[in-house]
Amino acid sequence: MTSDYPLLGSPLKLGPRTARNRIWMTAHATLLVKDHLFTQEHIAYYTARARGGAAVITMEAMAAHPTTQPYKGKAFAFDPRMVPEYQKLADAVHEHGTLLLSQPWHRGRQTNGVTNGLPVWAPSSIPCGVYREMPHVMTGKDIAEIIEGYRLSAKYSREGGLDGVEVHGMSHGYLLNQFLSPATNTRSDAYGGTLEDRMRIVVEILDACRSELGPDMIMGMRINSDDGHEGGLRPDDWAELAARFEATGLIDYLSMSHGTYIDRMKIYPTSPEEHGFQLDATETVRKAVSLPVVGVGRIVDPDEAEGYLRDGKLDFVGMARQLISDADWGEKALSGRRKQIRPCVGANWCMSTIFAHAAIGCIHNPSAGRELELNETDIGETPARKRVAVVGGGPAGLRAAWTLARRGHAVTLFEARERLGGQVRWWAKADSRRELVGIVDFLEARLRETDAEIRLGTRAEADTLKDFDAAVIAAGSTGLAHGWTMLRPEKWSGPALPGAELPHVMPYGRMLETDPDIPARALVFDTMGGRQGAVTAEYLARRGAVVEFVTQLGQPSPDLASSRDWGKVHGMLRRLGVRFHVDRELTEITPDSVTLRDLYTGETETLQGIGMVVMVQGGTANDALFHALDGKMELHLVGDAMAPRRVNDAIKEGELAARQI
Template structure:
């Protein structure tokens, strides 16, 4: 774990010193590590991929390691991932190498085989693994690999490396971490073989060593070959830090490897290598330091390295030679150059929300970013802007993004906010320790308002007269949403209201921030909420209250998605929150809530409660919209964020960004 982040500049330290790795020289120590973008088209490099990786290179990153380049068809979960060896892929691979090299970055492909952590939807055959043990997330029993299948897999790794070398790439990285493919052979918990590919550390590493030896024999000594490996499997029965050091020494001694990239965990601790904002920064830094102390190879470390200052601390402490900043570079691909010129306050920060990046990928969609709506979008052609007078009403995330973007492209922007501060709902959420990084994006946006010249007027209620007096050419409404206070749930649409919802001790969940004195000791939170209000207030209150979370769904916090839900559950349980899943309320009494299983409404039981908090969704606050349309018929009025429809944070940023780009066009 890294020390706490400071505001010290990184531009003059080790972060921007060159580094020799194998036969290439990195211009600095910042790496974009592998991550699945789902930008491919039919498994081939797309225009969107070219734009994405070229933007990273233009922003100053030293090395890009592309993620999920499938070594054989079995690895392909769908057509949105890339094929390494398909002859049709050659032209795209060549164009990608040329685009990245044009901006001075090194390009490496991570060669990927999923093993039991794969997906059989595309090829319909069985998953292949060292032993027939199902993955805890995928939950499909794999076929134990036979010797011929192992030989075939090794051959595909070699062919993949040869294809990328021929296309002008600088190297490959073998994914042998996070429970994928070769990592399953390395793990005593996953590999129960008794032949030459199991049994002992040497046997379990045989597949990886064979892949590396065969690739090196094919590509020669001067082409870059790296390995991503675990510093620890982070699971009982898996390989720990001591075994990681032994493996690192073995790989370094082979002469086939130019660098090691240190990660950790597997699906048993999923997805720790994509840890959300509730986790401490630099989860695997200490593990990387142990490996670095044992070998002379350059060491890369990644996961929750979110700022240049933190990266500099890691390098200065001698924990690693390179820093992988996946999500930080997604949030702002210009991070390296901004940090190098001392403009860290202009870096759009990653907040570890995991909604737009891994959250979308896990849903089968292509990657985006919660706080950077430009990711994955085509580069817009430069066009002349006729500056317009724009009024943005509401300084939540949608309004802030709209105001900053509109000002950046040349419009004159005034931002009105009824509260004495900016931020809307995320300003409240940032007060919960595990959600504190919401504050980082607000700090950035506040600085951007000043940098781009937005006129900010706080304590200004949203009134027609206030907008009219500014004589706008266009108006963007970001007036948000308000809690639904009736207790209505779509699980029981025949109940228009929850009996007892209008009692004094029944409050909207968000009221705990403004009225903490109104919350009694025994709290019941009713969770039918797509936004995270219920779990957020439950976590906030748990240290000083007896909290019961009643969830109509089969689990709490489904808003968080598979990338965050396990961590959320762990925090709630550690805090002592009692979770009643697949349960709902039939009535609120004076000192209790009558509940029942969602599938058995007749089985009613009582849960004691001094305070009942409703987290049953929000409704739009758009009263100003028809009034402005009537009062200012010649002025374009656009709604964004929750004012348009209450949704998640990434959609608020997207709405605000798109509305700003649409200024001057028909609404």
């Protein structure tokens, strides 16, 4: 432990056990589950975080009953088959002195019955605003089943050798939150009405779990500190609830969070968001209890974490996304290597992978969820040192060069521009994306710690690379501005849309890179539906332009649903005055106007006074050098030079290529 973070590195009593420091990995979905059981990938995932310094790990939320199954990749905590799974996990994690907890939970109305074919259960017939499925109003028999499911979950946790159980469902608007909140509980029986009656199911679950765990295991609760919506439970309400739960004598700690599915950005907000944004409410609840409190809320920096501990806002620093980004956060912080921490940049790519029903991932940690195949500390020294050229200093090239150098190759990186970072630096010019620069700042800093040679302002040609043994081509892509959408594939490679060749028409990447003068009125034409259009519109609007956002899609930037922040982004753009035109395509551009066509009615309209047209249409891979060298040396094509896609693809491919040479 370093003296820099004396509180973060200090042990603390946690019920009948002691946590070796104050770093707590909070629960989050991984989709590494198979057949409702944990896997070898789980063991590797959690063990990496235990080895990396987390003193306590709460595993991902596990179903306490068959009616809570939002997707097939969900573990069943009530299934006796979990016992040997827990034993394998506990053995691996305990080797590093880390405490391991299960988290049985039920989503209540915040799910649907598509996966399991069962009705959604809830205390009252009030549907969730996200899933919009009318729930079955739980009967007394149903409530007894849920309590029994939690009891079995505790029983199997004990038999599996875990250190304890974190009873979940009170936070994030899940089933027990729905019982507790008067906004979602309109019952008139013993489980509704007064606060005591609304608490009844929770107390009965706690009692059932403690009866299985006994006094020698940890039992905590995950609760909210603020529901964050009108009619919901606010900090003072949760403070009273917390005091009442503590008074039962059944629990050893409280883990705090925020929000419900009415506004999921209060749970896991994307950048920008104030770091520690939940902790004022957490502190309100903490003052009402004497139990240890776990706090969360975009905590990514150990200086911040130590400050929150010093200020008494929390007793344990809870992190999920930061520990996805860097499994070794704790070890780095406590051993004087804070500057080597890979920061969570708030991109929510981890959420996007889950949305796609893929295993957990990180926008710039390719080993997250893939520890068995891409262990970041076991990259394998090369048996034969080679001279390797890396062409391109964006995220793909930086990652490839870093891993190649660490493996023992003689690396030269060529970057045509005067600065490393590629398109990520351009994106970070938008206020909402400024944290993204942490991706390339981290990679550049790691690369400069090696003996790799970096040649800025140098465009690599075939002759430049003639003396190298191998090359990684990571030259990126060039933005398109021809004006056609995917609805006209026959014209995609043909003549440009009339007016697309005009000087005030440009791809969004060029606009972000070159910082041209911004006119009074600009138009963004987005055919991709990702974040590019939103970033472009924000950048223009914040610099004073009235922005017309045109897309052939049914809504602007629909892909943001996967990161859960489309509402946050749309609201931000609307407040900036951006005007949306959906279901439209461009048919003509003139020096000061554009003509739009309604895709479904054929009607046209002309927008006047447009001083700039920015195209968001994807790009063309810069692969000419690869083809010029093909067959002459060992070659690897990665990132946008392979096909213009996402940052995580570029970094992963750079890493894989570097391991193959």
